[in-house]
Amino acid sequence: MCGTGVPVVFCWKHYLDLAEDLARNKKDEAKLRASISRAYYAAFCNARNYMFDHDGNEFPRDMGMGEHQYLVQYYKGDAEESKTDDLDGTRFDLGKDLDSMRIMRKRVDYHDRVDKIESLEKKTDEVLKRSRRVISKIERGGF
Numbered sequence: 001m002c003g004t005g006v007p008v009v010f011c012w013k014h015y016l017d018l019a020e021d022l023a024r025n026k027k028d029e030a031k032l033r034a035s036i037s038r039a040y041y042a043a044f045c046n047a048r049n050y051m052f053d054h055d056g057n058e059f060p061r062d063m064g065m066g067e068h069q070y071l072v073q074y075y076k077g078d079a080e081e082s083k084t085d086d087l088d089g090t091r092f093d094l095g096k097d098l099d100s101m102r103i104m105r106k107r108v109d110y111h112d113r114v115d116k117i118e119s120l121e122k123k124t125d126e127v128l129k130r131s132r133r134v135i136s137k138i139e140r141g142g143f
Contacts, residue, residue, distance in 0.1 A: 012049070015042035016131050023124050029117060032124045033108040039124075039131040040105035047071055047098060050138045057081050072099040090143040097130040 019039035025031040048071055051057050060081070063070050073079045075095030077086055086092055104127055107114055114120055137143060 012042050012045035013135055015039070015045070016128075016135060019128060019131065023128060026121050027117060029114075029120060032117075032120045033114070035124050036101075036108045036127045037105050039127045040101040043098060043101060043131040043134040044068065044071065046135050046138045047075065047094065050141070051075075054141065068102050071095075072102065086143070088143075090137060094134055094137055094143075097134050101127050101130050101134075 015038040019035040019037075019042065022031040022035035022038065048067070051071065051074060057074070059067050059070055063079075065073075070079060072095050074082050075091045075098060076082075077092060077095075082091075104123055108120075115123065
């Protein structure tokens with residue numbers, strides 16, 4: 001168990017712990033980039049596993065997009081298999097957080113030039129906050 005009530009082989013939340021450790025090095029661009037990437041994957045894998053284990057949904061074979069984009073659409077309610085009982089907007093907000101983190105993760109993983117280090121520090125803090133929020137919602141469950 002990893003706080004979600006779902007048995008897992010690896011606790012993806014540990015990536016968030018690693019991301020927070022890496023983010024302590026405020027002037028090290030490589031560590032800030034790695035922090036963003038690990039924080040995103042902590043949230044992505046927890047959300048994916050919740051979709052699999054709690055909602056009983058899998059990635060469609062013919063989804064016409066990548067798993068990362070599908071998961072965003074799933075939680076925002078744009079995928080055919082999405083849950084429709086998102087009365088308080090929790091799932092939609094979770095999808096928005098995943099999408100924002102996904103975009104930033106792609107930037108730091110693939111682009112040679114990202115931002116000034118001060119701006120990267122702020123974006124790292126934002127991604128960490130979003131990742132904590134996504135994982136917290138999943139741990140509470142029932143949405």
